[in-house]
Amino acid sequence: MVPMLPAGADSSMPVSTTRVSDLELVELARQGDRPAFARLLRRHDDRMRGLAYRVLADRQAMDDVLQAAYLRAYQDVERFRAGGDFGTWLYRITYNACIDALGEAKPSPTARAGVADPTSGRAGGEPVVSASEVVRSALAELSIPQRVTVVLVDGEGFDHREAAEILGVAPGAVASRLHRARTKLRTILGEKVR
Amino acid sequence: MTNDADIAPDSIVRTALRRLPVPEHSRSFWEELDQTLALEPSRHVHEPALAVGPPLAPSADPEAATVARPAQAGTVSRPPTRARAAAAEREPDPTSRLVPPSLRRRSNLLLLLVAAAAAVLVALSGTALVHNRAGSGLGTGGAVEVPAAGAAGAAAPPR
Numbered sequence: 300m301v302p303m304l305p306a307g308a309d310s311s312m313p314v315s316t317t318r319v320s321d322l323e324l325v326e327l328a329r330q331g332d333r334p335a336f337a338r339l340l341r342r343h344d345d346r347m348r349g350l351a352y353r354v355l356a357d358r359q360a361m362d363d364v365l366q367a368a369y370l371r372a373y374q375d376v377e378r379f380r381a382g383g384d385f386g387t388w389l390y391r392i393t394y395n396a397c398i399d400a401l402g403e404a405k406p407s408p409t410a411r412a413g414v415a416d417p418t419s420g421r422a423g424g425e426p427v428v429s430a431s432e433v434v435r436s437a438l439a440e441l442s443i444p445q446r447v448t449v450v451l452v453d454g455e456g457f458d459h460r461e462a463a464e465i466l467g468v469a470p471g472a473v474a475s476r477l478h479r480a481r482t483k484l485r486t487i488l489g490e491k492v493r
Numbered sequence: 494m495t496n497d498a499d500i501a502p503d504s505i506v507r508t509a510l511r512r513l514p515v516p517e518h519s520r521s522f523w524e525e526l527d528q529t530l531a532l533e534p535s536r537h538v539h540e541p542a543l544a545v546g547p548p549l550a551p552s553a554d555p556e557a558a559t560v561a562r563p564a565q566a567g568t569v570s571r572p573p574t575r576a577r578a579a580a581a582e583r584e585p586d587p588t589s590r591l592v593p594p595s596l597r598r599r600s601n602l603l604l605l606l607v608a609a610a611a612a613v614l615v616a617l618s619g620t621a622l623v624h625n626r627a628g629s630g631l632g633t634g635g636a637v638e639v640p641a642a643g644a645a646g647a648a649a650p651p652r
Contacts, residue, residue: 333527333530333531336530337523337526337527340526344518345515348515348516348517348518349515352513352515352516353510353513353515358516358519359519361516361518362518362519362522365518365522366522366525366526366529369526369530370526370529370530370533373530373533374533430512431512431513431514433509433512434509434510434512434513435513437509438510438513449506449510450510452502453502453503453506453507453510454507454510454511456502480506481503481506484506484509485505485506488505488509
């Protein structure tokens with residue numbers, strides 16, 4: 300399926316000027332259109348980076364995990380249900396890739412706290428750096444399920460039902476994990492700020 | 494354990510998470526991804542419209558930039574990722590196109606051979622059974638030949 304160009308548009312124009320829906324891009328990707336799939340990925344990449352970086356706390360690990368996740372998504376794009384939300388589906392793949400990476404490497408985010416902080420070196424950014432370090436180390440003290448849950452709900456803005464769908468657990472389990480994660484985070488942050 | 498407060502977003506935690514900025518990808522991320530995806534077996538039905546024509550010019554729309562940009566001079570290339578290595582392993586062997594997909598695994602071929610041998614055995618046994626029944630008269634409507642009394646006596650061992 301080829302996206303329709305607006306009336307009067309020159310067919311030689313870059314297609315980038317048209318707004319194509321996720322489902323249309325998925326359909327193109329199913330036919331082997333890699334640029335279309337890349338557009339789809341770029342559309343959701345900010346949020347996938349948000350999840351991967353907050354869970355892994357390491358830029359290199361984030362890149363590796365997202366390479367694996369995007370490859371998996373490309374391989375499995377034919378399994379994506381037409382009625383579903385591509386972003387949620389991609390979140391789930393990214394989440395599973397994060398879990399795989401954590402299971403294999405057991406990274407220590409606190410040990411790598413100085414790596415690739417995007418705010419480091421910014422003029423007058425010292426308080427921001429210290430705040431990010433505090434949050435990073437506080438997140439690292441949560442269990443992986445708690446960390447992912449709090450990142451999805453409080454970091455990415457998903458509701459319980461959506462987070463449960465991504466995590467593959469019941470909404471009740473999300474609420475339970477969230478309660479523990481928030482309590483622990485508040486305690487840790489309170490101690491570190493003091 | 495949980496209550497309605499857990500359903501609502503937690504502003505303190507949300508603010509804290511926003512204090513953790515998310516870095517951009519490394520410069521070669523999209524190029525590496527494009528190379529990895531290019532190793533995947535093609536599933537073209539027809540040449541899609543988005544793939545033809547000149548490369549997309551850099552535009553204000555970040556999502557429109559393709560991953561197919563040529564490698565820039567001076568770009569530091571990283572060692573191959575696990576994903577790419579796995580994709581390379583999955584590169585199809587051109588000779589395997591002659592073999593039906595269901596037979597590409599050795600175990601499937603073995604199963605097929607065992608099934609064929611079993612079928613031959615069943616056929617042979619069936620044929621032999623039919624011959625036996627025909628020879629013994631069982632094949633003529635189930636009538637059993639009863640030997641004559643004299644013949645039976647002649648066949649009896651001497652006392």
